[in-house]
Amino acid sequence: MKLQVRKAGKINSEISVPGDKSISHRAVMLGALAQGPTTVTNFLMGADCLSSIDCFKKMGAEFSRPDNNTIIVKGNGLYGLREPQDVLDVGNSGTTIRLMLGILAGQPFFSTVTGDASICKRPMGRVTEPLLEMGAVIDGRQNGSLAPLAVRGGVLKPIKFNSPVASAQVKSAIILAGLYARGQTEICEPHKSRDHTERMLAYLGAEIEVNPGDVKIKGGPTLSGKPVEVPGDISSAAFFMVAAAAIPGSRLIVKRVGLNPTRTGIIDVLKNMGAEITILNEDEVNGEPVGDICVCGSELKGTVIEGSLIPRLIDEIPVITVAAAAAAGETVIRDAAELKVKESNRIAVMAVELRKLGVNVSELEDGMIVQGGGSLKGAVCESHDDHRVAMSMAVAGLLATGETVIKNTGCIGISFPGFAETLAGLTDSANI
Ligand code: S3P
DSSP states (O other): OEEEEEOOOOOEEEEOOOBOHHHHHHHHHHHHHSEEEEEEETOOOSHHHHHHHHHHHTTTOEEEEEETTEEEEEEEOTTOOOOOSSOEEOTTOHHHHHHHHHHHTTSSSEEEEEOOTTGGGSOOHHHHHHHHHTTOEEEEHHHHTEEEEEEEOOOBOOOEEEOSSOOHHHHHHHHHHHTTBSSEEEEEOSSOOOOHHHHHHHHHTOOEEEOSSEEEEESSOOOBOOOEEOOBOHHHHHHHHHHHHHSTTOEEEEEEEEOOTTTTHHHHHHHHTTOEEEEEEEEEETTEEEEEEEEEOOOOBOOEEOGGGGGGSGGGHHHHHHHHHHSBSEEEEOSOGGGGGSSSOHHHHHHHHHHHTTOEEEEETTEEEEEOOSOOBOOEEEOTTOHHHHHHHHHHHHHSBSEEEEEOGGGGGGTOTTHHHHHHHHHSOEEO
């Protein structure tokens, strides 16, 4: 599959984006550990979340799909899963493998997990090491630090874990293992990462304490199935927010998007760069803030993105580099070495692809410097099988003269089924 995109005029539109990927994964997993049904509306039917469903089906959780955006998860309680007869395959999903490892570590059975070529390159030691310390038996390639992995779980002992990285996947894996530990598990991280696991566990009845620097979870709770409404994914909204912000005179509203403060770094950055952003119709659903995001475009200027802001926009950095290319002056991104171990090495890959459009980019060990302001020229680009790279380059195509072609865009279905249609409706310029 490929996308062809032409330079866009002003955007004046109101759109919705699919449900949040992180919250959809957690609804599957926590629903599977809860007692009774969890009805999940606006569920993201993207390939990653379907991988989570597939894995938990193999462990006996039941799922039904009453309509296109709704699933009902029937769990049998914390100890209701059973030994899977086959390998658990997470596809491309880092969230599935890492969070599920935390759950598998506490199960009285044996399991094996694997994923696609990208998953088999991504670091798992950051999760398996603390789980080994809690008493799970885990082995795999490179001393248990790469998938495929084999897990023999059991009753765990609580630990105090100081995570070296600000990663919600690591934090969540240990929180979920903590459900199966005798006593209280404590997790600290260098900067606060997204806290959807904590919020959903509290909503379903777990005893969880969230402090500014740490999270404490008590083992052995009873989780009760409840309705979950998944907010629109701000990481998906970000592509269109950047497009509207970078085209002066544009006005875009994205309806009912998740506004959890651990995820709203993109709003702060676009405001710093000169876009006007307002929030309308604020609300709260299952412990998560939501609202409509209204973005008005203008001439953007470069900015610096670093420190505790990084985990609040880690998945938006590829599209932020596109905003940076369109902005006057220099944008510096640092403290973002985590980008090298995402679905692709997003520092190297975005540098290669932006250069094709004539953008001056230097790579840093932990980020990049983008010289903005030059005019972008359409080119033939590659997705590198990374959904966020593919969509970021499509946005770049809206800002570039002539035509931009993005090859291998099938990966977009990982997080944003319907992206091409939304893009086409917005600008009348994209074709699959
Ligand atoms: C996610 C956490 C982040 C993010 C990923 C989803 C989650 O990964 O990049 O897309 O749902 O917990 P890290 O925990 O590796 O930072």
